[in-house]
Amino acid sequence: MVRVKICGITSELDAQRAARAGAWALGFIFHKKSPRYISPFKAKKIIDALPPFITPVGVFVNHNAGAMRDIIDHCGLRAVQLHGEEDHHFAHRLKRYNVKIIKVFRVGPDFDPKIVEPFKVDAFLFDTYDPYNYGGTGKTFDWNVLKQIKSSSEVPVILSGGLNTQNVIEPVNELKPYAVDVNSGVEESPGKKDPKKMKDFIDIVSYISGAKVKEHA
Numbered sequence: 185m186v187r188v189k190i191c192g193i194t195s196e197l198d199a200q201r202a203a204r205a206g207a208w209a210l211g212f213i214f215h216k217k218s219p220r221y222i223s224p225f226k227a228k229k230i231i232d233a234l235p236p237f238i239t240p241v242g243v244f245v246n247h248n249a250g251a252m253r254d255i256i257d258h259c260g261l262r263a264v265q266l267h268g269e270e271d272h273h274f275a276h277r278l279k280r281y282n283v284k285i286i287k288v289f290r291v292g293p294d295f296d297p298k299i300v301e302p303f304k305v306d307a308f309l310f311d312t313y314d315p316y317n318y319g320g321t322g323k324t325f326d327w328n329v330l331k332q333i334k335s336s337s338e339v340p341v342i343l344s345g346g347l348n349t350q351n352v353i354e355p356v357n358e359l360k361p362y363a364v365d366v367n368s369g370v371e372e373s374p375g376k377k378d379p380k381k382m383k384d385f386i387d388i389v390s391y392i393s394g395a396k397v398k399e400h401a
Contacts, residue, residue, distance in 0.1 A: 186393035187363035192220035209239035219374035312345035
């Protein structure tokens with residue numbers, strides 16, 4: 185089964201709707217320049233109200249390790265997503281904070297698959313390169329470049345970058361990633377999720393990845 189992470193959560197209502205729709209993880213963006221930024225105080229309130237088995241993921245961009253530790257502890261994060269230029273030494277040091285580490289690589293025309301090799305993390309996430317934004321662009325990239333990585337690495341692969349209900353079928357069928365990460369593709373506007381789009385997206389991914397689609401109470 186290919187899991188689904190809904191990223192850019194900014195309200196408890198959207199979090200609960202995503203959980204009911206069958207989301208495996210929810211992403212909370214602590215990068216202040218993002219239109220989907222959420223304060224640690226607000227994120228904690230949302231995370232505390234989540235049902236069991238939903239993984240709260242903190243999304244960070246070139247944060248100081250000490251500041252990250254404070255947010256991890258305050259919010260009760262179970263995973264962190266490094267979306268900036270953090271190197272493998274930085275990622276390794278974060279393991280002392282008892283969280284899963286997801287390292288993001290932004291894929292552009294000059295992407296070199298060998299860049300992932302030094303990283304000993306819990307998952308790789310691949311997103312679309314944009315010179316002005318760290319994710320949430322709604323743009324796709326050539327997913328075929330990931331076939332080499334998936335075949336040569338045992339690290340789980342998470343696919344992101346402009347995914348929506350219309351274009352998610354092909355990469356899930358071709359790459360069979362561990363998970364997919366969706367943000368703008370299930371939104372009404374930046375930071376406000378569309379409940380129907382979330383449910384439709386999760387149902388499609390569940391169906392095409394061989395899992396029985398379930399109705400969530």
